[in-house]
Amino acid sequence: MGLAPAPNNFWWLAWIGLVPLWLALFKFKNSLPQTILIASIWGFGFYGLALFWITGIHPMSWMGVPWLASLLIAIFCWLFITCWGTALVVTWSVLMTIITKKFNDLFQSQNISNSCLKVLLGVTLWCSLEALWSYTPLWWTSLASTQSPNNLIILQLGKISGASAITIGIVAVNGFLAEAILIRKRITNLYSKNLFFFLPFGIFFICHLFGFWLYQYPINLDNQQAIKVGIIQGNIPNEIKLSPTGWRKAIEGYTTGYQRLAKQKVDIVLTPETALPFYWENIINNQTSFAQAVLKEKIPAWVGAFGKEGNSYTNSLFTLTGTGKTYSQYDKFKLVPLGEYIPFESVLGKIIDRLSPLDAHLVPGKSNQIFDTPFGRAIAGICYESAFSEHFRRQAKAGGEYIITASNNAHYSSAMPAQHHALDVMRAIETDRWAARATNTGYSAIVDPRGHTLWRSQINQYAIYADTIYRRKTKTLYVKWGDWLTIVLLGLSTIWLCKKNR
Known part of the structure; x- marks a missing residue:
């Protein structure tokens, strides 16, 4: 499963990667410690590999951090965020084990109906836990993100209920594959055996067929106002970014890039x-x-x-008009844990120094910000916020007509920009919006509402690019209702479980 996300992009592995965990949990009578150990191994393999790019913050000599201290901080950050993701898998495994043991008589009788109920419970719990984890400060890799950016067909389901719609398909296919293996010897009826064996393949096919129907629906550009956006990728390494050399390079590079884009008659940079x-x-x-x-x-x-912000400062995106006036300001709301602030700083701050390069205290923006511009209302995201789909959904529901994201991405290995781009592809599809993304070192890009990357910069290169995006006022089911499928699954699971237990 850890090989499925970008940049490896073995997305198809996600459709079978949960099977070994499912079998290990339900084929044997495991004790609670054994269940936790099995789930921890699987979770650490998935999140540990997918998030290994975070170790790229080492070395932090440019921030004055000694080499050994930098290494320890990098390892701590990687273990911390990996363990947080692993906790989701452990929680899911323990809850599934407790439920199946509580209703032992029900699930001991392994048949098609009971296996379907077990899969429904597995899907519901996983989606519920991902929804819960997505409201915590540490969130990045969902099962759905394993499909981005290459499996655009299945990503269209994000329009229905966000990432959960994709996760439902992935967990259901894995669950039915595992259950087909578990009960194959207990089903004597050949028709039922074959039907149950082909069920996961049918779900896989139906999900992709529905996704294809959404995917091939044309993007109507009629009556859509065009915005020619110029993007500048400054490519200023973090090692010099906050030094006089970096400051001069930033002023020169962005001034020159702006002037070149102005000659291309862009509407905004x-x-x-x-x-x-x-x-x-x-x-x-x-x-x-x-x-x-x-x-x-x-x-x-x-x-x-x-x-x-008083004696503190914000990480912000400003709209500067052609007359030199500040039109609007968007302040980053989702700050990077361990990077821009320390969770439980009163405790952990005594162990590790704050990694922010400035002496002042970085504060988050308000959660309900609206970013109006001379070209209508935009959906804005800065760096880490791309992982939080609700952040983009709220702005789209409030009238945001297109997405702009700004990131640095210079801290880490090239795997991180690839995953970051994959997240922005998902946000564009979910909200049915055009997206323009500018990064310091890559990947900058233009993405259309179907998730096609129309242009993507090279990594670690200075680049300028101009292209047209369009303002859209459509509202997908996800934008209107949010993650409604998870709520429906919770209701169905409860009703079916109560009915079965009578």
């Missing part, structure tokens, strides 16, 4: 997260070369910089 690593008021008040270029060319820009 998008820069990455903290593209200009200064306080915003210093950028516009001190008349930097970038601000002067905007005044000259009269082309507005979305600029990543720091905002002030």
Whole structure:
């Protein structure tokens, strides 16, 4: 399962990767410690491999962290986030084991009906736990994300109920495959045996058939207002980003890129997260070369910089008009745990220093922000926020007509930008919106509402690019109702379990 997400992209492994865990849990009579051990091994294999890119923060010599301390911090971060994901698998395994033991007489009689109920419970619990985990500060890899960006057909199901619609299919196929193996010797009727054996393949086919129907539905550009967006990928390594050399390179690179894009007659320019690593008021008040270029060319820009919040600061995206005025400001809401703040800082802060490069305290933006621009209302996300689908759904429901995301991505190995891009592909599909993403070192991209990547930059290269995205006002079922399928599954599971237990 750990090989399924980007950049490996063996997405098909996710449709069989849960089978060994299912068999290990239900083929043998395991004790609670054995169940926890089995689930921990599987969970650590999945999340540990998928999230291994986080160790790329080492070495942090550019932040003044000694080599050994940097290594220990990187290992701690990797173990911390891996264990948090593994806890989901352990919780699911323990709950499934407890339920099947509580209703022992029901599940001891292994037949098609009881196996279907067990799969329904497995799907419901997994989706419920992923929904719960997605509201915690540490969230990145869902089962659904294993399909992005290559399996665009199945990703269209995200329009129905977000990532849970895809997770339902993956867990159901795995569960029925495992149950077919478990009860194959107990079913004597040849018709029933063959029917149950082909059930997971039927579910796989139906999910993809429905996804294909959504996928081939044309993107209507009639009456859709076009925005020609210019993207600048500054490619400034973190090692120099917060030094005088990095500051000069940022000003020069983004000013030059802006001027070149202005000559291409773009409507607006998008820069990455903290593209200009200064306080915003210093950028516009001190008349930097970038601000002067905007005044000259009269082309507005979305600029990543720091905002002030009392004695603290925000990681923000600003809309700068062609007249040099600040039109709007979006402050990053989902801060990176262990990177931009320390969870339980009063305790853990004594063990590890805050990794933020600035002395001031970084504070999150408000959860209900609206980002209006000269080109209508945008759906904004900065870096880590791409993992939180509800963050984008809320803005789309509030009238957001297209997606813009700004990221740094220079901290880690190339696996992280690939997964980050995959998450933005999912967000574009779920909300049925065009997306423009600018990053410091890659991957910057243009994505259409079906998830097609129309352009993607090279990693660790300076790049500018201009392309057209379109404003859309459609609202998918997911945007309207959120993760409603998980709620339906909870109801069905409860009713069926109560009925069976009579």
